[in-house]
Amino acid sequence: MPANGPRGGGGARSPGAPPPDATDKPPAGALSKGPVRSGLRGSDPDMLMLIAKRLLGAIPVLLGVSFVVFVALQLVPGDVARFILGYSATEENVQALREELGLNRPILIQYGIWLGNVLSGDFGRSIALGVPVTTVILDKIGASLLLMAASLFLVLAFGLGLAAIAGGHHRSKRDRVVVLFTLFCASMPPFWLGIVLLYVFGLQLRMFPISGMYDMANPGGWPDVLHHLVLPAITTAVSSLAIVTRVTRGRMIDVMTQPYILAARARGLSERRVVYLEAVRNVLPTYVGISGLQIGYIFGNAVFSEIVFNWPGIGLQLYQAIIQRDFPVVQGSVLAIAAVFVIGNLISDVLAKALDPRRSA
Amino acid sequence: MRDRLGGTGVRSAGGSERAVSTDPVVTVSGLTVDFETERGTYRAVNDVSFTIGRGEIVGLVGESGSGKSVSALALLGLVPKPGRLIAGQALFDGRDILAIPPREMQALRGRRIAYISQTPRAALNPSYRIGDQLDITLRACAPELTGTARSARALDLLSLLGFHEPARVAASFPHQLSGGMCQRVCIAMALAGSPDLLIADEPTTALDVAVQMQILAYLYRLRRETGVSILLVSHDLALVRSLADRVIVLYGGEIQEVGSVDAILAKPFHPYSQALLASVPDPSRRTDRLAYIEGYPAPVPPDATGCRFAGRCAMAVDRCRTERPNLRPAGADTRVRCHFTDVEGGRA
Numbered sequence A: 001m002p003a004n005g006p007r008g009g010g011g012a013r014s015p016g017a018p019p020p021d022a023t024d025k026p027p028a029g030a031l032s033k034g035p036v037r038s039g040l041r042g043s044d045p046d047m048l049m050l051i052a053k054r055l056l057g058a059i060p061v062l063l064g065v066s067f068v069v070f071v072a073l074q075l076v077p078g079d080v081a082r083f084i085l086g087y088s089a090t091e092e093n094v095q096a097l098r099e100e101l102g103l104n105r106p107i108l109i110q111y112g113i114w115l116g117n118v119l120s121g122d123f124g125r126s127i128a129l130g131v132p133v134t135t136v137i138l139d140k141i142g143a144s145l146l147l148m149a150a151s152l153f154l155v156l157a158f159g160l161g162l163a164a165i166a167g168g169h170h171r172s173k174r175d176r177v178v179v180l181f182t183l184f185c186a187s188m189p190p191f192w193l194g195i196v197l198l199y200v201f202g203l204q205l206r207m208f209p210i211s212g213m214y215d216m217a218n219p220g221g222w223p224d225v226l227h228h229l230v231l232p233a234i235t236t237a238v239s240s241l242a243i244v245t246r247v248t249r250g251r252m253i254d255v256m257t258q259p260y261i262l263a264a265r266a267r268g269l270s271e272r273r274v275v276y277l278e279a280v281r282n283v284l285p286t287y288v289g290i291s292g293l294q295i296g297y298i299f300g301n302a303v304f305s306e307i308v309f310n311w312p313g314i315g316l317q318l319y320q321a322i323i324q325r326d327f328p329v330v331q332g333s334v335l336a337i338a339a340v341f342v343i344g345n346l347i348s349d350v351l352a353k354a355l356d357p358r359r360s361a
Numbered sequence B: 001m002r003d004r005l006g007g008t009g010v011r012s013a014g015g016s017e018r019a020v021s022t023d024p025v026v027t028v029s030g031l032t033v034d035f036e037t038e039r040g041t042y043r044a045v046n047d048v049s050f051t052i053g054r055g056e057i058v059g060l061v062g063e064s065g066s067g068k069s070v071s072a073l074a075l076l077g078l079v080p081k082p083g084r085l086i087a088g089q090a091l092f093d094g095r096d097i098l099a100i101p102p103r104e105m106q107a108l109r110g111r112r113i114a115y116i117s118q119t120p121r122a123a124l125n126p127s128y129r130i131g132d133q134l135d136i137t138l139r140a141c142a143p144e145l146t147g148t149a150r151s152a153r154a155l156d157l158l159s160l161l162g163f164h165e166p167a168r169v170a171a172s173f174p175h176q177l178s179g180g181m182c183q184r185v186c187i188a189m190a191l192a193g194s195p196d197l198l199i200a201d202e203p204t205t206a207l208d209v210a211v212q213m214q215i216l217a218y219l220y221r222l223r224r225e226t227g228v229s230i231l232l233v234s235h236d237l238a239l240v241r242s243l244a245d246r247v248i249v250l251y252g253g254e255i256q257e258v259g260s261v262d263a264i265l266a267k268p269f270h271p272y273s274q275a276l277l278a279s280v281p282d283p284s285r286r287t288d289r290l291a292y293i294e295g296y297p298a299p300v301p302p303d304a305t306g307c308r309f310a311g312r313c314a315m316a317v318d319r320c321r322t323e324r325p326n327l328r329p330a331g332a333d334t335r336v337r338c339h340f341t342d343v344e345g346g347r348a
């Protein structure tokens, strides 16, 4: 504005003219599709592209994982056929079994045969159990998914809640308590934590059962299962909870310094609304993203919990299969775990994108 | 007096008509704010006193770092961390709003004292639609309204700010709007509680010139139609000249000169005001050089003595560096903090 602006009079210009109609329209293109109707648009073509891309990207991941495991299993000391037949078996019998299992062929050929079978839906048979691997996996995966879901629920609910409480009141007493709690959780190996929980709450306090999914003597439906679920779920969740809380709290602290938070306070919003309405909404993409990354860790930790608490899931099955040199089951289980991991990450990516209204069109 | 918004300017020529009563809406005295950083304590605002009359527009000018925003936010009870209110009083409605409990201050914000910021887009929550943000604001500022009344009021406010399709704007996210539209939305939100005092912190800095004028026109019309008082924070003297009744010149956290805008801009006493005025580009006098003030403002510790401007002042003498000048009358309508204004308002 010139120094001798409107005050200088003289009607030189009319800078205070009413807003031209054109400026009422958002900038070109911004609203050409009309205002976005919902934060979660299912049929968004960008979203479908994202999903398609991620599914395509999953193929090399699954191939790589299965190949690495295949090779790793070859490196396990000891002969599988000898292990299966026992040490009293004759050399001829062992050789015959090796031939039957295809163990004498080059490893790439073995992998190729296995892959071909998998692609046609045949995961092979369990050496130890004699039933198809698919049967074993389908039998166990439900229990694992239940444990994972319960753990994920703990991570999601407490992660966001603790992060909001702590980050929304940075450097307050509650913040310090939460930070201490996450430090404590992060430094807790799940295997060790499982044993501690089992000892304290299972054996000493007798608050929770220590083994399995049902009470053998007196099975009681869902309440019974949930009761059995508590300790394994906590064991599985704790380290991921620490990570999700820490990362989300960091983002929360960042959000709390943004101008729109000051503006919200200046508009007279209560501190509670400022934190839990204005700020928390903006940490959701970060929170969902980091939680999605935890799905893999949760599955990994679930293996430990299943072993400690004898939870009849795929992790326990995998553990037993490794001990028994039941390679088809190991292969199938690993593939199933990898698939769950990929799908979990895909879901969280799609959600995180959908939660960010500024996502590029 | 003819004063149409689309007329000759934001305010009509002359600008002598003043619907301003002498009844102050807020009386600030001795406002002092320190910042405690790792590198020491700095005084961002020192002993600032002023009043804003009902329906008055007061300009608060000064270059970057002079303490304008901190002073403005202090009036909202929102001194940014690590700042600390050291002293001061702000009488609003007979109460010292710098001393009332946080809950009561929160009740005043938005409803009685509103704020619009320098960064309109950043002042809107990126994750909520405009309509939802207006609704959240109205919930806080006008709790008596029910759900449907709130939506209607939200659209009214948007129409008031010149949006011809308020429903469409309400359904948009901030990133879908231009900067000027965001600022109009922010003003609409500031008006949600029908405030008595509007604190506008550089409301047009982030906007291009045409949109700046539009926003200023709205502020000016707003004052005329609602009688709201406005504290207009700016580093732009020209902008303040076009809108304000009185002006406060801030430097180094201290008021250097205060008075009616006509008096100060016609004949500034303080060397800093003079320099500030000289640095406003004047298209009627075309020169190759733009005037500017040598140096930059340095942060001052709480126990600093002398005139804050002495280090950059062309007229400074030894006394300026050791003895802090008082704010004293100079001319009919002005008060100046300068040792050179001793003699009957003239320069010695």
Ligand SMILES: Nc1ncnc2c1ncn2[C@@H]1O[C@H](COP(=O)(O)OP(=O)(O)OP(=O)(O)O)[C@@H](O)[C@H]1O
Pocket: B035, B037, B042, B044, B062, B063, B064, B065, B066, B067, B068, B069, B070, B071, B080, B081, B082, B083, B235, B299
């Ligand atoms: N967050 C902070 N941390 C430390 N010091 C600060 C902080 N905010 C402000 N200050 C101090 O307060 C002084 C005044 O800052 P303020 O933001 O009020 O300046 P301003 O006049 O609004 O400048 P601008 O025109 O750049 O907005 C600064 O010089 C700085 O020393």
Ligand SMILES: [Mg+2]
Pocket: B068, B069, B070, B201
């Ligand atoms: Mg500022």
